Amino acid sequence: MKTHFAPFTDLEDIEQAPCGTWLGESSELSGDWTKVDCRRCNKRKSSTTKAIAAEEHAIVGQMGDMAAFMRAQA
Numbered sequence: 001m002k003t004h005f006a007p008f009t010d011l012e013d014i015e016q017a018p019c020g021t022w023l024g025e026s027s028e029l030s031g032d033w034t035k036v037d038c039r040r041c042n043k044r045k046s047s048t049t050k051a052i053a054a055e056e057h058a059i060v061g062q063m064g065d066m067a068a069f070m071r072a073q074a
């Protein structure tokens, strides 16, 4: 029994874990890293976390640009 990491909530039709493992009846998905015991998922953990952080940083940057644009318009 392996638990794979999956950050999404709609898991109904998923046949393959984000780490690339095909899911069987003995596989589970969780968004909680403390429950994840798949080695492949754990290897991906650091890069996934970094990607999410980079995306959040980009969004914050875009919002800053937007705010500057709005101020320039006003």
Ligand SMILES: [Zn+2]
Residues within 6 Å of the ligand: 003, 004, 005, 017, 019, 020, 021, 038, 039, 040, 041, 042
């Ligand atoms: Zn996995």
